[in-house]
Amino acid sequence: MWVLTLYRLTIGKKAIMAVTGLLLVGFVIGHMAGNLQVFLGAAKMNAYASFLKSLGELLWLARIGLFVALVLHVLMAWQLTRLKQNARPVAYQSRAPQVSTVASRTMRWGGVLLLVFIVFHILHFTTGTVFPSASTPDAIYPVWSATDVYGNIISAFRTPWVVAAYVVAMLFLMLHLFHGAWSSVRTLGLARSSNFPLHRRVATVIALVVWLGFSVIPVAVFLGVIR
Ligand code: HEM
Numbered sequence: 001m002w003v004l005t006l007y008r009l010t011i012g013k014k015a016i017m018a019v020t021g022l023l024l025v026g027f028v029i030g031h032m033a034g035n036l037q038v039f040l041g042a043a044k045m046n047a048y049a050s051f052l053k054s055l056g057e058l059l060w061l062a063r064i065g066l067f068v069a070l071v072l073h074v075l076m077a078w079q080l081t082r083l084k085q086n087a088r089p090v091a092y093q094s095r096a097p098q099v100s101t102v103a104s105r106t107m108r109w110g111g112v113l114l115l116v117f118i119v120f121h122i123l124h125f126t127t128g129t130v131f132p133s134a135s136t137p138d139a140i141y142p143v144w145s146a147t148d149v150y151g152n153i154i155s156a157f158r159t160p161w162v163v164a165a166y167v168v169a170m171l172f173l174m175l176h177l178f179h180g181a182w183s184s185v186r187t188l189g190l191a192r193s194s195n196f197p198l199h200r201r202v203a204t205v206i207a208l209v210v211w212l213g214f215s216v217i218p219v220a221v222f223l224g225v226i227r
Pocket residue numbers: 028031035049063118121122125126127149152153166173214215217218
C-alpha cells in the first residue's frame with residue numbers, strides 16, 4: 001500500500017513530518033486566536049470554552065486527530081534522527097555551521113522541550129491535575145475549575161515561575177515554528193527558489209504572531225492588565 005511505502009522511505013518520513021507539522025501549526029493558530037478572547041472578559045472566554053465542550057464527539061474527533069498527528073510527528077523525528085546517526089556514527093571533529101540558523105539547530109531538543117511543555121500544559125489547564133498557582137494566598141480564583149477557564153488562566157499566571165515557564169516555552173515554539181513552517185513547504189516541493197522566498201516570509205510572520213499572541217496572555221495577567 002502507498003501509505004506503507006511512504007512510511008518506509010526517508011523522503012516519505014519527511015513528508016509525514018511536514019504534513020503533520022502543518023496540521024499542528026493550524027491548531028496552534030486556532031488555539032491562540034481562541035485564547036486571545038481572554039481579553040474580552042470572563043463571559044466571552046467561558047462561553048467559547050463551553051461551546052467547544054458542547055461539540056462532544058466532534059471535539060473528541062479533533063483531539064484524536066491532533067494526538068495522532070503529534071505522535072506521527074514525534075515518531076518520524078525520532079526515526080529520522082536515528083537514520084542520521086546511523087549514517088554518521090562518528091561526530092565531525094570540527095563543525096562550524098555555514099547556512100543553518102539557530103532555529104534549525106534547535107529543532108530536536110527544542111521539539112523535546114515542547115513535548116514536555118504540552119504534557120505539563122494539559123495537566124495544568126485541561127485536567128487541573130498540576131495547578132501550581134492554586135495555593136497562592138492572593139489568588140482571586142484559588143482552585144482549578146472545569147467550567148471557569150477564564151479563572152484558571154488568571155489564577156495560573158499570577159505565579160512568576162509559571163509565567164516564566166510559559167514565556168520561555170513560547171520562545172522555543174517560535175523557533176520551532178519558524179524553521180518547521182518554511183522547511184515543510186520545501187519538503188513537500190511547494191517552494192520556489194529565491195534568496196528570501198515567500199514561504200519563508202510567511203513562516204517568519206506566523207512564528208512572530210504566534211509568539212506574541214501566546215506570550216501576551218501570561219504577561220498581561222501578571223501585570224494586572226487582565227484580572
Ligand atoms: C499562553 C499560552 C497558552 C494558554 C493561555 C493556553 C490555554 C489553554 C487552556 C485554558 C486550555 C484548556 C481548555 C479547556 O479545557 O477548556 C488549553 C488546552 C490545550 N492547549 Fe493551550 N494554551 C497556551 C499555549 C498552548 C500551546 C503553545 C500549545 C501547543 C503547542 C497548546 C496546546 C494545548 C492543547 C493540546 C490543549 C488540550 C486541548 C484539549 O483538551 O482539547 N497550548 N490551553
